[in-house]
Amino acid sequence: MxxxxxxxxxxxxxxxxxxxxxxxxxxxxxxxxxxxxxxxADKAAAVLRRRSTAASRALLAEYDAALGTHPGLSGRLTPLRTAVAAHVTALSAGPPPTATGTPAPAADPAPSASPGGTSVPVADVPSVLRALAAAERRTSDAHTAALVGVGADAEYARLLASVAAAGAAHAYLLTEGARS
Structure with a gap:
């Protein structure tokens, strides 16, 4: 059959x-x-991610320098520094931000030794706070300006806007908030 x-x-x-x-x-x-x-568009998004991460890493280095030269400010600066470290981590998450395909290292949430070449002066405490506030404003402005450019998808644009707003709040806390 x-x-x-x-x-x-x-x-x-x-x-x-x-x-x-x-x-x-x-x-x-x-x-x-x-x-x-x-x-x-993918390439532009990767460039945007690298730039915004680098801007926040530079700000993190400013906090490290300030804490290295003025450890007495630890109680006031550590919460802000921790938030900036979280911003670095959030901004660098996602597609690999480097040309070699390896992800950028995440920021260490604990203060480290002061790196050389930062703009935070080794001056009096009010000068250090003003310099950090200025660095926060510069970084916030850079993130806001990146929103105008191309390359940010909606989710990353919202993240940049949030980080920029947090930077503006940090600048206030470093200067005006101290007077209250």
Missing amino acids: ERTGTTRRRALMATGAAAAAALTGCSPDGRQDRPTAPSA
Whole structure:
């Protein structure tokens, strides 16, 4: 007796062939599936992410320098520094922000030794607070300006706006908030 139509053996063979094609990366028409090159929008978004992360990292270095030269300000500056470290982490999350494909290291939430070359003076406490407030404003302005440019998807634009607003609040707390 000869069977016609689909048998269990033929169904298993067809399923096996489809699985083998999927595992080898072939498309149904026999061509190899290749990853596509990043689009111009993807490249612009990666550049924006790198720039905004770098701006916040520089601000973090300003806090480290201030805490390194004025450890007595730790109670006042550590909460702000911790928030800036969280901003660095949030801004750098997502697609790899470096050209080599390796993610940028996350910010350390604990204060570290003072790096050289920052603009925070080794002067009196009011001067240090004014310099940090100015650095917060510069960083906030940079994040706000990035919103006008191209390359930010809606979610990243909201994140940049939030970080910019937090920077403005930090600047207030460093200067005007101290007078209250």
